[in-house]
Each structure stands twice: as structure tokens, then as C-alpha cells.
Amino acid sequence: MNSSRPLTALAITALLASVGRGSVQAQPTPAELPGKPAPEWDAIFAREKGWTGADGCYSVELGAGRTLWLYSDTWVGTVAEGKHAKGSRLVNNSIGLQPAGENGKPPKHDSLEFYWGKPGKDGKPRAWIEPDLPPTDPQAAGKNWYWLLDGCMVNSPGGEKKLLVFLMHMGRKKEGGDGVFNFRMLGGALAVISNPIDDPSQWKISQAANPHSRRSGTDDISWATALYLSGREGPGEPGTLYIYGIRDVKGLNKQVVLARAPAARADDFSTWRFFNGKGWSGKSSDAVKITDEAVNEHTVERVSFGGRNHLVLVESQPVFGRHVLVRTAAKPEGPWSGLKKVFLVRDLENGEHKRFTYAGKGHAHLSAPGELLISYVINSHNFWDMVGDASIYRPRFIRVPLGAVFD
Structure with a gap:
């Protein structure tokens, strides 16, 4: 197996975990975390055949009880004796389709279907979606690819359903380089699926570059790291898609910024407006921090508790922390509460191989009443540790009582 691509994937997952700076509020001891x-x-x-592991793990309601799972770097192949077997490959993204079921209960194991790209000329599996756009950065060298960010099902202006899947456009820093950090964000993109009710193998997909995602080297912004679609029950204005982003200022401090657009026209980037602290501006450069101590992957979930609807932001602890964190707000723009620890990830020691956790995400529509279902991922700083232990680098789940989120 060619290790240059997997090593790059591992380095990127490390980058996603190694973000943010600051302190988390005083919390209960680990034994008391909810x-x-x-x-x-x-x-x-x-799983031991086909799709055998991935990170990312956003979930999207497709309607009729179905759920779409969005994954970034994905193992495709077989697992033998607990290891990714020879011939297994890492592709840059994949999706999973979960049928309707009872909230709070997982589906049957064999009911999930996974999709990635058809084999290339070399016979090897490929990503579910590959760029058909030129890199937004003309200095990008060599291969470029997508990671999947958040997604949302919306009505088009004519009333038909369409699925939006936001993408992070990635590439190498230097062609031919083999360092584990030989990558960078090139910009953002959006995939629009015009027939999302059909089987995913029949989807009609168009791509568009996101002009609001940018890389300057000192003030990078990636949009759609989380989405929140406001309905009649709020919070927020009905029929509005709130689009969260991450501003990566120089250093390790990452900030959350916010845009909004009419949900039916959110794929028209000219309709986006950016929260400037007082109102909504048509200039993306006016977007201000709504909170910090952030990471590149998170979700914003609407939950009902105490007779009111609230928003909950879910993330993993920055800078290789060991906790899953939440914060809450009454409105999409906040003010947001401080971070609260809700779970300690313990399975991070494996002899000489140091592991880390990241990719914390909430899944409110799959949660049992009074709870929030949350996923996270464990990975290793050593690529061959990940190859040799297929039990990591796949979603793991926890249940968090809402009473503990809002106490």
C-alpha cells in the first residue's frame, strides 16, 4: 500500500484536532461527567468489508425518516484479525444512507448502505465526490480533493427538494513533497444534488466554488463547518439557513463566525449575509467572532428542553484535548455560553502510540427524548497504529442527558 496519501490524511486529522486556545470552565470530576x-x-x-472506517461523520435529515451520513477520509477494503488488510485503501470521502427507524435506536447493521466513487483506471476505489472545479488557489500543486462538511435538505424556489453538501477544497503545499504536513486548504465548494429522493447511485450533482471561503495565510475562513435550518418553531427566522464558519487567525486560536441565507436560495452565494455584531452585512469581511475556543468540525443542534427550543454547539476539545464539549445559546448568533465538558475519552493510550480524539458532532434528530446523541472519532499519531487497529478511526457514540447540558 502506498503510504504517501494515508500519511497526508493522518496529518490532516491531526490538524483538525490541533486547534483552539483557551480554558474550559471549571467542571465536575470525570466520574461525574454526564x-x-x-x-x-x-x-x-x-464493519469488516467495504466501508470499514472514516472520520467526519455529519448527519443530515433527508426526510421520510432517512439519514445521510457524510464522511471525510475513508477506509475501503477488508478487515482481518482486527487490522486493515492488504489492498485496503483510503479515499478522501464517502457517504452512508440510513433508513427510517425509531429515534434513539440504531438501525439494523445490514440496513446501512455506503457509497464511494467507482474504481479508476487502476482498479482502485475513489472518493464519492472529486473536484471538477479548478483550485481556487492558482499556486496549488498536484492533487486536490474534497472533505465533506455539513449538509442540509432544502426546498428550491419552485418547491422541489434539493440537497446541499458543503465541501472543503484541499491540496498539497508542494508537489512531490512527502512530509505529513504537506497539505493546505485551497478554498470551499458546494455540491447541489437536484434529485435527493432517488438512490444515491443515481444522484445528479453539480459543483460550485464558494467565493466566501478564503485563504490569506493569516486570516483563513472556511464556511459551513456547521449548519442550522430554522423552522417555524425557531430559534431564528423561519426558512433561513444559518451557516457557521471557522476563522483561523494566525496561531492556534480559531473563531466561530456566522452567515445566513434564505434556505431555498442558499446555493446562490450572493444571498448570503454575514453577522457583524449588530446586524447582517453583504460583505463577508464584516463577519465577526461570535465565540472562540473552536475547532474545524462541530455541529449546531436544535433541541427542546424546559418547554423552550435551544441551540447546542457540539465539538471536541481543542489542542488534542480528551473531552467532548458543548455550549448553548437561545439565538443562532448567541450569546453563547461557556464550554462545558460532557464526556472524557479514555481510550487514548496504546503503548508507545499516542492517540487523540476529535470530530465531536451532535445528532439531534437521531436522539431519544431528553437526550443528545453525540459522535466522536479516535485516531493515532502513528499511521501504522491506525492500520493495525481497525477499532479506531470510526465513529463512536455517547448519550448526553439534556438536563446536564442546561444545568
Whole structure:
């Protein structure tokens, strides 16, 4: 197996975890943290053939009870004796389709279907979606690819359903380089699926570059790291898609910024407006921080508790921390509460191989009443540790009582 691509993937996952700076509020001891493992959900993604692991793990309601899972770097192949077997490959992204079921309960193991790209001329599997756009950065060298960010099902202006999947456009820093950090964000993009009710193998997909995502070297912004679609019950204005982004200022401090657009026209980037602290501006450069201590992957979930609707932001602890964190707000722009620890990830020691956790995400529409289902991923700083232990680098789940989120 060619290790140059997987090593790059591992380095990127390390980057996603190694973000943010600051302190988390004083919290209970680990024994008192409210999150509890959900092994019945873990088991759904423990697979030995085909799709055998991935990170990312956003979930999107497709309607009629169906859920779309969005993954970034993905193992495709077989698992033998607990290891990724010879011939297994890492592709840059994949998706999963979960049928309708009862909220709070996982589907049957064999009911999930996974999709990635058809084999190339070399016979090897490929990503579900590959760029058909030129890199936004003309200095980009060599291969470029997509990671999947958040997605959302919306109505088009004519009333038809369409699926939006936002993308992070990635590439190498230097052609021919083999360093594990030989990568960079090139910009953002959007995939629009015009027939999302059909089988994913029949989807009609168009791509468009996101002009609001930018890389300057000192003030990079990636949009759609989380989405929130406001309905009649709020919070927020009905029919509005709130689009969260991450501003990566120089250093390790990452900030959350916010845009909004009419949901039916959110794929028209000219309709986006950016929160400037007082109102909504048509200039993306006016976007201001709504909170910090952020990471590149997070979700914003609407939950009902205490007779009111609230928003909950879910993320993994920055800078290789060991905790899953939440913060809350009454409105999409905040003010947001301080971060609260809800779970300690313990399975991070494996002899000489140091592991880390990242990719914390909430899945409110799959949660049991009074709870929030949350996923996270464990990975290793050593690529061959990941190859040799297929039990990591796949989604793991916890259940968090809402009473503990809002106490």
C-alpha cells in the first residue's frame, strides 16, 4: 500500500484536532461527567468489508425518516484479525444512507448502505465526490480533493427538494513533497444534488466554488463547518439557513463566525449575509467572532428542553484535548455560553502510540427524548497504529442527558 496519501490524511486529522486556545470552565470530576457510551451505535459502524472506517461523520435529515451520513477520509477494503488488510485503501470521502427507524435506536447493521466513487483506471476505489472545479488557489500543486462538511435538505424556489453538501477544497503545499504536513486548504465548494429522493447511485450533482471561503495565510475562513435550518418553531427566522464558519487567525486560536441565507436560495452565494455584531452585512469581511475556543468540525443542534427550543454547539476539545464539549445559546448568533465538558475519552493510550480524539458532532434528530446523541472519532499519531487497529478511526457514540447540558 502506498503510504504517501494515508500519511497526508493522518496529518490532516491531526490538524483538525490541533486547534483552539483557551480554558474550559471549571467542571465536575470525570466520574461525574454526564455522557455515557452508546455501544449499540458503535456496533453499527464496526464493519469488516467495504466501508470499514472514516472520520467526519455529519448527519443530515433527508426526510421520510432517512439519514445521510457524510464522511471525510475513508477506509475501503477488508478487515482481518482486527487490522486493515492488504489492498485496503483510503479515499478522501464517502457517504452512508440510513433508513427510517425509531429515534434513539440504531438501525439494523445490514440496513446501512455506503457509497464511494467507482474504481479508476487502476482498479482502485475513489472518493464519492472529486473536484471538477479548478483550485481556487492558482499556486496549488498536484492533487486536490474534497472533505465533506455539513449538509442540509432544502426546498428550491419552485418547491422541489434539493440537497446541499458543503465541501472543503484541499491540496498539497508542494508537489512531490512527502512530509505529513504537506497539505493546505485551497478554498470551499458546494455540491447541489437536484434529485435527493432517488438512490444515491443515481444522484445528479453539480459543483460550485464558494467565493466566501478564503485563504490569506493569516486570516483563513472556511464556511459551513456547521449548519442550522430554522423552522417555524425557531430559534431564528423561519426558512433561513444559518451557516457557521471557522476563522483561523494566525496561531492556534480559531473563531466561530456566522452567515445566513434564505434556505431555498442558499446555493446562490450572493444571498448570503454575514453577522457583524449588530446586524447582517453583504460583505463577508464584516463577519465577526461570535465565540472562540473552536475547532474545524462541530455541529449546531436544535433541541427542546424546559418547554423552550435551544441551540447546542457540539465539538471536541481543542489542542488534542480528551473531552467532548458543548455550549448553548437561545439565538443562532448567541450569546453563547461557556464550554462545558460532557464526556472524557479514555481510550487514548496504546503503548508507545499516542492517540487523540476529535470530530465531536451532535445528532439531534437521531436522539431519544431528553437526550443528545453525540459522535466522536479516535485516531493515532502513528499511521501504522491506525492500520493495525481497525477499532479506531470510526465513529463512536455517547448519550448526553439534556438536563446536564442546561444545568
